[in-house]
Amino acid sequence: MTLFTNNDSLFSNSLSPFEEAIAYELLWTKDKASFKSISELFSSSPKGRPSSFVTQEMIEDFKDTFRKLFFNDKLDYKFNFLINSTIDYPLKLRDAKEPIEALYYSGNLDYIDSKCISIVGTRNPSPEGLVRTRKITKLLVKEDFTIVSGLAQGVDTMAHKTAIENGGRTISVIGTPLNQVYPKENKDLQIFIAKNHLLISQIPFYRYSLQNPKSNRFFFPERNKTMSALSLGTIIIEASETSGTLTQARAALHQGRKLFILNSCFENKNITWPARFEKMGAIRVNDIKDILDAI
Known part of the structure; x- marks a missing residue:
């Protein structure tokens, strides 16, 4: 039986969201399935849904x-x-290079239509990095921004918690399916966001369950592209030369989003990426006004 039928006659408006989710999961059972291959599949049939294939x-x-x-x-x-x-x-989301065709979520979907901005950075921030994350998040919440991040340790966790503590909105775009928690210590935070804010994932349940952790880690950079597309801009607090955060930096520039880099990153003599991205159009941030003026 052929998986990819590309036959519009198979499409039915009567299919439930659950059945469409099953069809989406089936697309991922092909050996070399990826967000790129699935995006290309839908490009060949723009009006198609997962059940079309x-x-x-x-x-x-x-x-x-x-x-x-x-x-x-x-x-x-x-x-x-x-x-x-x-x-x-x-x-x-269509601004992404390989736009996702489907996503899973729990919570208030209206948050997506609000004024969103991503705050991202290393999983192992310095004490000063955490202070900066808390300060900038608090100021942006006061300006009615929805804080988008990835629920990872470090900067992400601080951004989510600060937004919540200050009565703001937050969206978490995770690199696992919705039925998984990573890191484990963020289980309560993930549940709270899912029930009171918005939790999003583009990761297929079944494919993830079949793969080992080494293979599944490649899903994390993909979610960064989605975080960027959902946001007016991305703010990088701290990041190493090999950080997955830089995937989001590249995505932001490609998608026509603003990319903000804290001045403290430029002052770090151990990294060179801030200067490279500034030449590509990133904005150096000395004060919250630099962000507000640009957006």
């Missing part, structure tokens, strides 16, 4: 397998599924 028989055969992953009683929040071409799908 699989048969109803395949969906039925896969239901029990996916149901066990999707309906998770270990986490106290429900999973929802959103696909391109539906009214709630955020059009700003």
Whole structure:
């Protein structure tokens, strides 16, 4: 049975979001499936949905397998599924080089339409980096920005917590499926965001469950591209030369988003990336006014 049928006659408006999610998961069962290959598949059929590329028989055969992953009683929040071409799908995601065609979420989807800005950085920030994260997040919340980050240790965690503590909105775009928690110590924070703010993932449940941690780590840089697309701009607090944060920096510039780099990064003589990105159009930040003026 051929997986990729590319037959629009298979598309049915009567399919439920759950069945469309199953179809999306089936697209990931192809050996070399990637966000790039799936994006190219949908480009060949712009009006298609996941169910456009699989048969109803395949969906039925896969239901029990996916149901066990999707309906998770270990986490106290429900999973929802959103696909391109539906009214709630955020059009700003189309600015990505390889735009995602579907995403899972839990929480208040209206946050996507608010004034979003990403705050990202290393998992091992300096004490000064944490202070800067807390200060800049608090100021942006006061300006009614929704804080977007990736729920990783370090800068991400501080950004989310500070936004919450100051009565702001926060969106977490994670590098695992919604039924997983990483890092483990952020379980309570992830659940809180899913129930009271917005938790997003583009990572397929089934494919992730089959792969080892080494293979699954490649999903993390992909979510950075989505974080950038959802945001008016990205602020980098601290990052090493090999940090995954730089994936988001490149994505922001490609997507026509603002890229902000704290001046303290330029003062770090151990890294060279700030100067490179400044030449490409990044904005050096000495004060919150530098961000507000640019946006």
